[in-house]
Amino acid sequence: xxxxxxxxTNDDGITAPGLRAxxxxxxxxxxxxxxxPDSPQSxxxxxxxxxxxxxxxxxxxxxxxxxxxxxxxxxTPADCVKLALQEILHKxxxxxxxxxxxGSNSSINxxxxxxxxxxxxxxxxxxxxIGFSLCDYSWEAEFSxxxxxxxxxxxxALLHGIPNGTVLNVNIPKTTTEPEGIKVxxxxxxxxxxxxxxxxxxxGKDYYWLTGEFELLDKGEDTDExxxxxxxxxxxxxxxxxxxxxxxxxxxxxxxxx
Amino acid sequence: xxxxxxxxTNDDGITAPGLRAxxxxxxxxxxxxxxxPDSPQSxxxxxxxxxxxxxxxxxxxxxxxxxxxxxxxxxTPADCVKLALQEILHKxxxxxxxxxxxGSNSSINxxxxxxxxxxxxxxxxxxxxIGFSLCDYSWEAEFSxxxxxxxxxxxxALLHGIPNGTVLNVNIPKTTTEPEGIKVxxxxxxxxxxxxxxxxxxxGKDYYWLTGEFELLDKGEDTDExxxxxxxxxxxxxxxxxxxxxxxxxxxxxxxxx
Numbered sequence: 001x002x003x004x005x006x007x008x009t010n011d012d013g014i015t016a017p018g019l020r021a022x023x024x025x026x027x028x029x030x031x032x033x034x035x036x037p038d039s040p041q042s043x044x045x046x047x048x049x050x051x052x053x054x055x056x057x058x059x060x061x062x063x064x065x066x067x068x069x070x071x072x073x074x075x076t077p078a079d080c081v082k083l084a085l086q087e088i089l090h091k092x093x094x095x096x097x098x099x100x101x102x103g104s105n106s107s108i109n110x111x112x113x114x115x116x117x118x119x120x121x122x123x124x125x126x127x128x129x130i131g132f133s134l135c136d137y138s139w140e141a142e143f144s145x146x147x148x149x150x151x152x153x154x155x156x157a158l159l160h161g162i163p164n165g166t167v168l169n170v171n172i173p174k175t176t177t178e179p180e181g182i183k184v185x186x187x188x189x190x191x192x193x194x195x196x197x198x199x200x201x202x203x204g205k206d207y208y209w210l211t212g213e214f215e216l217l218d219k220g221e222d223t224d225e226x227x228x229x230x231x232x233x234x235x236x237x238x239x240x241x242x243x244x245x246x247x248x249x250x251x252x253x254x255x256x257x258x
Numbered sequence: 259x260x261x262x263x264x265x266x267t268n269d270d271g272i273t274a275p276g277l278r279a280x281x282x283x284x285x286x287x288x289x290x291x292x293x294x295p296d297s298p299q300s301x302x303x304x305x306x307x308x309x310x311x312x313x314x315x316x317x318x319x320x321x322x323x324x325x326x327x328x329x330x331x332x333x334t335p336a337d338c339v340k341l342a343l344q345e346i347l348h349k350x351x352x353x354x355x356x357x358x359x360x361g362s363n364s365s366i367n368x369x370x371x372x373x374x375x376x377x378x379x380x381x382x383x384x385x386x387x388i389g390f391s392l393c394d395y396s397w398e399a400e401f402s403x404x405x406x407x408x409x410x411x412x413x414x415a416l417l418h419g420i421p422n423g424t425v426l427n428v429n430i431p432k433t434t435t436e437p438e439g440i441k442v443x444x445x446x447x448x449x450x451x452x453x454x455x456x457x458x459x460x461x462g463k464d465y466y467w468l469t470g471e472f473e474l475l476d477k478g479e480d481t482d483e484x485x486x487x488x489x490x491x492x493x494x495x496x497x498x499x500x501x502x503x504x505x506x507x508x509x510x511x512x513x514x515x516x
Contacts, residue, residue, distance in 0.1 A: 043305060047370075048303070049301070050300055050301040051298075051300070055463065055464070055466075082452045086454055087454050087456070108382060111498055112306055124369070181515045184510045194344045195344070236500075237505035242368055244495040247421050247497075251426070255414060256410060256493070
């Protein structure tokens with residue numbers, strides 16, 4: 001059987017330990033090509049570079065014998081995927097994987113996630129795609145317990161295909177042993193309770209740091225937050241048709257054309 | 259009846275003609291407060307400012323007697339909404355409106371849209387929210403034919419409320435007269451066929467400009483693209499629960515735990 005071609009990207013930047021862990025796992029499954037941001041892009045949501053130039057260059061980071069071909073890119077995660085598909089790869093990848101992110105992208109975090117924006121961008125282009133995140137923000141996070149689940153999910157996605165219009169959002173709990181298992185979930189309802197830390201600069205200007213606390217608003221046991229809190233890897237099928245189809249009729253009853 | 263408090267923002271920046279047009283329309287409906295980016299933020303998706311400082315200051319742009327209170331902010335559209343709700347407003351707004359964007363945010367463009375990210379951010383915080391976009395990228399776009407529809411939609415939203423978990427994505431066709439009417443729609447399936455314009459800098463470095471062509475993949479007559487092509491204003495109820503609920507069972511049939 002021919003080895004699958006796997007496009008690997010992330011939002012923490014091409015030198016991030018989480019990306020290196022994902023590459024090491026993907027090398028066991030297929031032929032790997034890496035196109036990733038040259039600097040951290042966390043919280044970039046689905047940003048793209050419109051009115052600015054994009055740079056990309058071949059880089060060598062992995063010095064092992066089976067090192068993948070790697071390119072760094074000055075843009076966002078979504079830019080990396082666009083550039084990879086149009087300019088760098090000479091055939092369509094069989095799958096695109098993004099991550100492993102240093103920090104959770106479960107629940108409402110999916111909206112702000114550069115990791116998931118790369119996966120969604122690939123999904124829009126019709127390529128099976130998965131975003132992986134470990135619930136540990138530390139640069140020294142331990143990825144070894146994640147890799148078995150990562151490989152299992154990628155293998156199953158390659159075997160079954162991912163339904164059109166859908167990408168997978170995978171989050172992995174921070175554990176000191178293997179996770180309890182893998183659960184397919186829905187996105188939990190939650191938001192961030194922002195707190196701005198207001199300070200004054202040496203020249204007397206007020207400025208803010210954005211901080212906040214995650215607020216879970218959902219007690220469901222079928223959610224990603226429940227799975228993670230109970231030691232399971234969460235898999236949320238995620239779509240980019242944002243239409244609230246069930247609300248169309250209700251808004252149709254408004255007097256919009258009178 | 260007490261005048262509603264209306265938070266106005268956008269992604270083209272606080273001096274954009276589309277924002278000024280939206281402010282003028284909102285002043286007829288309620289008390290207006292503006293918190294908008296100090297520079298253009300198009301294509302920022304749902305980016306937020308995590309590892310950087312945020313500046314905000316009171317500005318006076320509108321010199322009329324009923325000028326609104328206005329603040330510019332150094333961050334993204336989502337930052338503006340977070341900052342407005344936590345630090346600038348001293349009560350919850352009755353509605354948040356974003357735009358009027360110079361350029362379409364219909365169909366798949368919603369994913370990349372800073373305009374819609376501001377509306378979605380407000381929606382996550384439980385505030386009724388609407389993003390408005392005119393299908394004309396020009397800075398000299400003519401907004402006068404949009405304002406009747408904008409006021410109608412905002413008034414109806416204030417009257418009926420917008421269902422929890424949903425915000426409205428409104429796009430307005432580029433017309434020389436009033437639009438044909440207002441249609442509630444679903445998001446059309448489409449993507450961008452990217453083309454990178456590869457150039458070489460004076461110092462010999464290769465770089466790219468991202469360009470592309472919009473590719474409509476949907477012939478439905480219930481879509482936003484159909485409405486716009488036929489001269490109607492499109493209203494798509496848009497949700498931030500991205501779960502593809504109908505796919506959960508299918509992925510549950512994979513062998514993830516064997």
